[in-house]
Every structure is written in C-alpha cells, then in structure tokens.
Amino acid sequence: MVSDEVASSQGTLARAGETxxxxxxxxxxxxxxxGDLVALRDVSFELAAGQTLAVLGPNGSGKTTLVRILATxxxxxxxxVEVLGAELPGRAWRVRGRIGLVGHEPxxxxxLTVAENLAFHSRLHRVEGAAExxxxxxxxxxxxxxxxxxxxxLSAGMAQRVAVCRAVLHRPELLLLDEPRSHLxxxxxxxxxxxxxxxxxxxxxxxxxxxxxxxAESDRALVLAAGGEVAYEGSAGGVSPGDARAAYGGRP
Amino acid sequence: xxxxxxxxxxxxxVELRTLQSVPAMALFALTTFVLFRFGLDRESLxxxxxxxxxxxxxxxxxxxxxxxxFVAEREEGGxxxxxxxxxxxxxxxxxxxxxxxxxxxxxQALALPAFGFLFLDDWAGLLPLAGVLLLADAGIAAVxxxxxxxxxxxxxxxxxxxxxxxxxxxxxxxAAAGAAEPLLAAGxxxxxxxxxxIAMLAxxxxxxxxxxxxxxxxxxxx
Numbered sequence: 001m002v003s004d005e006v007a008s009s010q011g012t013l014a015r016a017g018e019t020x021x022x023x024x025x026x027x028x029x030x031x032x033x034x035g036d037l038v039a040l041r042d043v044s045f046e047l048a049a050g051q052t053l054a055v056l057g058p059n060g061s062g063k064t065t066l067v068r069i070l071a072t073x074x075x076x077x078x079x080x081v082e083v084l085g086a087e088l089p090g091r092a093w094r095v096r097g098r099i100g101l102v103g104h105e106p107x108x109x110x111x112l113t114v115a116e117n118l119a120f121h122s123r124l125h126r127v128e129g130a131a132e133x134x135x136x137x138x139x140x141x142x143x144x145x146x147x148x149x150x151x152x153x154l155s156a157g158m159a160q161r162v163a164v165c166r167a168v169l170h171r172p173e174l175l176l177l178d179e180p181r182s183h184l185x186x187x188x189x190x191x192x193x194x195x196x197x198x199x200x201x202x203x204x205x206x207x208x209x210x211x212x213x214x215x216a217e218s219d220r221a222l223v224l225a226a227g228g229e230v231a232y233e234g235s236a237g238g239v240s241p242g243d244a245r246a247a248y249g250g251r252p
Numbered sequence: 253x254x255x256x257x258x259x260x261x262x263x264x265x266v267e268l269r270t271l272q273s274v275p276a277m278a279l280f281a282l283t284t285f286v287l288f289r290f291g292l293d294r295e296s297l298x299x300x301x302x303x304x305x306x307x308x309x310x311x312x313x314x315x316x317x318x319x320x321x322f323v324a325e326r327e328e329g330g331x332x333x334x335x336x337x338x339x340x341x342x343x344x345x346x347x348x349x350x351x352x353x354x355x356x357x358x359x360q361a362l363a364l365p366a367f368g369f370l371f372l373d374d375w376a377g378l379l380p381l382a383g384v385l386l387l388a389d390a391g392i393a394a395v396x397x398x399x400x401x402x403x404x405x406x407x408x409x410x411x412x413x414x415x416x417x418x419x420x421x422x423x424x425x426x427a428a429a430g431a432a433e434p435l436l437a438a439g440x441x442x443x444x445x446x447x448x449x450i451a452m453l454a455x456x457x458x459x460x461x462x463x464x465x466x467x468x469x470x471x472x473x474x
Binding site: 071072073093096097099101103105106107108109110111112116120121123124125126166170 | 254255257258262265266269270324328329330332333334335336337338339
C-alpha cells in the first residue's frame with residue numbers, strides 16, 4: 001500500500017482510518033524550508049489525546065524537523081500546526097512546559113551532576129516536590145546511585161536514561177520521542193518503558209527507524225519519504241512493516 | 253524570577269567547577285599589564301594613559317568570557333531545554349548578563365591591585381575606579397550577551413564576537429575613560445566632571461539593557 005502511495009506522482013495525502021477523540025496535535029499542510037532546501041512538505045495529520053503516532057522515514061525525510069516544530073523549537077514556513085489546543089508558533093508559550101522531548105541530544109549539562117541537572121530543569125518547570133520526583137525517577141531508571149556523578153562521566157546509555165527522566169520530570173501531556181531508545185540496551189529500554197512507553201498513557205509522537213516496533217506501539221502512522229513528503233498517513237494497523245520499509249527505498 | 257535564579261546559579265556553578273572564564277581573563281589581564289609595562293617603558297602611569305591601559309585590558313579580557321558565554325547552551329542543548337520550559341526568554345538574557353558582570357567584577361578584583369602595583373604611585377583612585385568599571389561592566393554585559401547569542405551559532409564565533417562587540421562598546425570606552433581619567437590623575441583623584449561621564453555610562457547601560465530585553469526572544473528563534 002505504502003509503496004504505491006510513494007510512487008504516486010500526484011503527491012496527494014493518503015489517509016486510512018480517522019482520528020477519534022479530542023485532538024492533541026493537528027498539522028495542516030505543514031512545511032519547513034531551510035533556504036532552498038525543503039525539509040518538510042505539505043504534511044497533514046491529526047493525533048487524538050492519549051494516542052501514539054509513529055513517524056517513519058529515511059534519513060533526511062524531515063522527521064526531526066517535524067518533531068522540533070511540534071516542540072515549538074522551530075517555526076514552520078508553510079501551513080499550520082496546533083498542539084494541545086494552541087496554535088504554533090503564535091501561542092507556543094501556552095504549551096511550553098506541557099511537552100516532554102527526548103531527542104538526539106540529552107539536553108544535559110556535562111559539567112553538572114545528574115541530580116544538579118534534574119534540579120535545574122525542575123526549577124525551570126517549577127516542579128512541586130522536585131526532590132521526591134527526582135529521586136522517584138532516578139530509582140525507576142536505576143540511576144539513583146549515580147545522582148552525584150557528573151554527566152560527562154556517564155556512558156551514552158546512562159545519559160539517555162537521565163534524559164528520559166528530564167523529559168518526564170514535569171509530568172508532560174505530550175511526549176515527543178526522537179529515537180528515544182538509541183544508546184539503550186534491552187534492559188535499559190525496559191526500564192524507561194513505564195515512563196515513555198505506551199503504558200505511560202500519554203499522547204506520544206515516536207520517531208524511529210525500528211519500523212516493526214514503532215508500528216506495534218502506535219495507533220497512527222506517518223511515513224515520510226525523502227524530501228519530506230507524506231507517503232502514508234493513517235492508522236498504524238493499515239501499514240505493514242514491509243510496506244513501510246518500501247518507503248525507505250528498500251524492498252518490502 | 254525562579255528561572256533567572258536557576259540559570260544564574262547553574263552558570264556560576266559550572267564556572268566554579270570548570271574555571272573556564274575568570275582565570276583565563278585574569279591571566280590575560282596580568283599578561284597585558286606586563287606587556288604595557290615594558291612596552292610603554294614607564295614605571296608609573298596617570299590620567300588618560302592609565303585609564304586607557306586599564307579599560308583596554310578589561311575590554312579585551314571581556315571578549316574571552318563573551319565568547320564562551322553560550323557555548324554550553326549551544327553544545328549541550330541548553331537553548332532547547334530552556335525554550336521547552338515555560339520561561340520568559342528575557343530571564344536567560346538577564347541571567348547571562350548578571351553572570352558576565354560577576355565574571356568581570358571578579359576579574360577586576362584580581363586585576364585592579366595588580367594594576368595599582370605595576371602602574372600607580374597613588375592608589376586613592378582605585379576604589380572609585382572600581383565603581384566606574386562596574387558601570388562599564390553592565391554595558392559590556394548588555395551588549396556582550398546579545399553579541400554572544402548572535403555569534404554562538406556561527407563557526408566564526410571567535411571572529412564575529414570582537415568584530416561586533418568592540419564597535420558597539422566604543423561609547424562605553426569613551427565614557428568610562430572620561431570618568432577614569434580624573435580619578436587616576438597625578439596627585440590623587442579629582443571628581444570634577446566625573447558625574448557627567450557616569451550619567452552617560454548609566455544611560456548606555458539602560459538603553460542597551462532595554463534593547464537586549466526586547467529583542468532577545470527573536471535571537472533565540474531557530
């Protein structure tokens with residue numbers, strides 16, 4: 001199915017199934033260009049509160065650009081986007097503090113300890129009961145004994161576990177997860193599951209190259225082709241892993 | 253206020269732990285004094301020459317700190333982390349400016365005695381000079397934070413910062429030198445006319461502080 005849509009010279013948005021319930025994220029003909037380079041083109045989708053959207057696509061298809069727009073970190077150059085009821089970028093201030101982001105960078109200061117980093121973020125987000133919340137999260141990812149360690153001395157996997165704590169510290173309503181399990185071994189991936197996985201119950205946008213796993217944990221799917229065009233948008237069940245792989249330019 | 257305090261405390265803690273800015277500035281200042289001492293071949297300085305030496309040294313030393321002001325935010329994702337939080341971007345501007353003023357004040361606490369030891373016969377003007385320098389620091393910080401935010405995304409940061417910063421700081425240099433010259437006059441400080449220059453410094457600080465506060469949000473946009 002997807003391969004047919006990718007091949008479509010019309011570039012029309014393919015949709016399968018409809019979003020149900022209160023809409024948490026709505027993108028309408030969204031586009032972003034960096035000078036002459038178009039990173040994202042005519043992207044439209046809706047995601048209901050409590051649902052998970054898998055964003056798939058090859059390198060350079062605009063997945064991270066999309067996540068940064070939804071996180072209010074980047075302005076779209078075309079179209080509109082609404083996150084948690086606020087139009088972006090105009091009302092970005094209304095949703096900042098309600099979004100948790102796990103991206104390519106852990107967003108941690110290397111010369112602060114794990115605990116100092118989380119305390120810093122809790123002050124930015126005005127988290128009540130910050131000390132207890134930090135202790136609870138570090139225990140969940142089994143980093144409580146590393147609380148006094150400088151982040152520069154942590155392995156990439158440990159830093160990623162702390163980054164997950166940072167992202168959920170302020171109890172966000174929307175999680176934006178860009179390759180959240182990179183650097184994590186299976187045991188560590190299982191540790192962060194209650195915080196950022198499906199069982200968190202949060203609205204999630206998950207970018208992943210692990211097509212099968214991403215589809216399995218998602219309600220909706222958005223497949224972007226090279227050049228940032230939509231190859232598929234619809235229910236996750238409507239796209240098979242083989243079809244999605246075809247969007248990467250590989251064989252189904 | 254909470255965000256301002258958090259960012260400022262974080263910056264001061266990182267500086268205390270890494271000693272990246274203040275020691276480099278202090279070493280630079282001491283080396284520059286020694287160079288002036290031998291270059292001018294004078295055992296003591298007074299008036300406009302003394303004012304020029306101390307102000308030029310502080311200004312060039314400040315560039316070292318301005319260059320590094322946002323490196324952690326840029327390289328470790330602090331910009332994104334702060335922009336994801338419900339924080340007024342002006343809190344980042346004010347916190348960075350206060351951190352820079354703190355670094356400069358620490359530099360001057362180390363550099364002024366060295367300056368007095370190497371160049372002055374009469375140290376009576378040093379205390380009022382410290383007050384003038386603090387006012388100059390506020391101006392350097394207001395402009396320095398803006399320039400640093402502009403330059404931090406550029407590979408040519410270490411070229412862009414002085415090229416933008418130094419011309420913008422010419423009025424600070426003129427006013428601070430005007431105030432410092434009578435304070436370092438031969439025979440002891442003379443306070444006539446100092447108030448006019450201090451008023452000019454304060455006006456510069458207020459204008460660039462307000463500009464920075466107003467435009468800072470736009471500089472952080474991707």
